[in-house]
Amino acid sequence: MAATSQVNPNQGLFEEQEMPAHQQTGFFSFPPLMTFPQLGSCHQSPKGFILPPSLAADPSSTANLAETLLSSTPHKQREDSTTCNLGGPNLLSLQRSSANLWAWGDINECLRGKRSDIGDDHLGVSAVKMKKIKARRKVREPRFCFKTLSDVDVLDDGYKWRKYGQKVVKNTQHPRSYYRCTQDNCRVKKRVERLAEDPRMVITTYEGRHAHSPSHDLEDSQTPSSQLNNFFF
DNA sequence: CGCCTTTGACCGGCGC
């Protein structure tokens, strides 16, 4: 896919700036229209990015886009959790919480569509719950997740992964797989599972940031991911 | 032989 234009680096994808009232629900403030080299344009809705059909239909491109989004997150915000709200097959949105809430259970419920008000979930938690969350709060890597319509579980995001575990989680028919980046000194992990309601959808959750370029770069320095990463930083 | 997946065991957090 040819790039029509490039992202203005000064836009600061995840800069916390003049958040419109209607977006102050935990979502990052995105520019209204994002154009990703080689991936095409993504219009922004109050809920996140609306992926063009060509992009939404391509799992690899979606994975690359998600990686790009995390790559462009300012350091101070990477300290927070960044999760993806799954509003639909073509919607990719990232959610910020004010604390590093390590509550996979919440995310999992989000993924299963059991909650419609994800923003309120994080912003309106009870004091008791917050206390418990803080108690279990640890220094964790930034993470985000997204879903993709795909026949294959592992999307080609340009990195090389090694599977280190598989688990059947409660109330799901499909096992969850755990992967680690094979690169030395890279502690990035990802989880892959199928959406309970729609097994055609793959839920991919990334944790951490790669300290290296995608493995494809070793063979081809002109890959989209390389361009994107170099572009943002 | 090296790298990978598989899979049961183990561990720690959490709710009751």
Added chain:
DNA sequence: GCGCCGGTCAAAGGCG
């Protein structure tokens, strides 16, 4: 304190 659950470990086996 106990049991459940998710996440990780590590041994074993497969594959190129």
